[in-house]
Amino acid sequence: MRRGEAELVRRGIYTDLAGCALLRPASSGAEVAAVSAPPPPPTTGTWRGRILDAVTLQPLPQAKLRLGPAGAETTVLTTAQGVFSFLVDPGRAVAAHLQLAGYLPLDSTYHPRRGPYVQDILLQPLAVGTTLGLDKVQFEQGSSRLLSTSYPALRRLLKLLLETPSLTIELRGHTDNVGPAEKNVQLSERRVATVKSYLVHHGVAEARITGLGLGGAEPRASNDREATRQLNRRVEYRVTGR
CATH class of the missing domain: 3.30.1330.60 (OmpA-like domain)
Known part of the structure; x- marks a missing residue:
């Protein structure tokens, strides 16, 4: 007992010399409690972000955004604040295509991490002098x-x-x-x-x-x-x- 160790010898109730019960069988009848395995890592996650002007950091809800595996991108809707949400497979690359008149088109690749993934996308304006x-x-x-x-x-x-x-x-x-x-x-x-x-x-x-x-x-x-x-x-x- 001082070492905190025990061995299963036989079924039943174990007592001390005074007859006081020390150990009783588990109510489920299991001889040894199973050790809980850690939950598997999530197979999907959500990428949340905003589409912003790279200079003013103002939202650009009118931008046309397409995300997905390279060659299989889909159109993603944005809110009036330029916010988007997209289901991703953590660890897999996501191709991003973004277009808006007056801005440099964006063609890039992102690598979402496991867990909640937050990443804004910035568009560079094509202002004279840029x-x-x-x-x-x-x-x-x-x-x-x-x-x-x-x-x-x-x-x-x-x-x-x-x-x-x-x-x-x-x-x-x-x-x-x-x-x-x-x-x-x-x-x-x-x-x-x-x-x-x-x-x-x-x-x-x-x-x-x-x-x-x-x-x-x-x-x-x-x-x-x-x-x-x-x-x-x-x-x-x-x-x-x-």
Whole structure:
């Protein structure tokens, strides 16, 4: 008893020397109580969030939202406050597509966690003067040759320009800091020309696109290592008209 241990010897009532009962059988007749197993993790969860303007953080209930597994997305309704709710499988990726006139379309992937999942979605307004990055549009070092990973982002920009005929942009080219500054400016101009050529070749009027080469004057990351210098070899675009 001091160790808090017991062994089943036989059925019945156990007493001390004075005849006082110490242990009695369980009313259910079970010899040993079963240890409760932890509940299994939930197989579904709910993603709750809001659709907001990335600058003002105001709700955007008019936005068209589609969520679901890639290739099988469904339309999701939002409230007047821009709130949405969507049933998800925790741990599985959810593709998100969001569109609203005057905003940059969003195509992204989210990974909801187990339990209640709260995640807002921000839409970037296409206001005149706004500068937006072309994620993963990058170039080989010292060259205007695009890396193969650049084309999905270029296709998204192309789609935006084709679907918004009044939109005009300025392409802004950047390099790392390797080499003479003057040559880097020239290289950034060639990179702008490469992106512009792609867009014009696929149907965008040349007059809608201007360009500017900035060389290494505006780095986005450190130039100390090649992995981060690569991030500086990029092209962005600034909205000049809508």
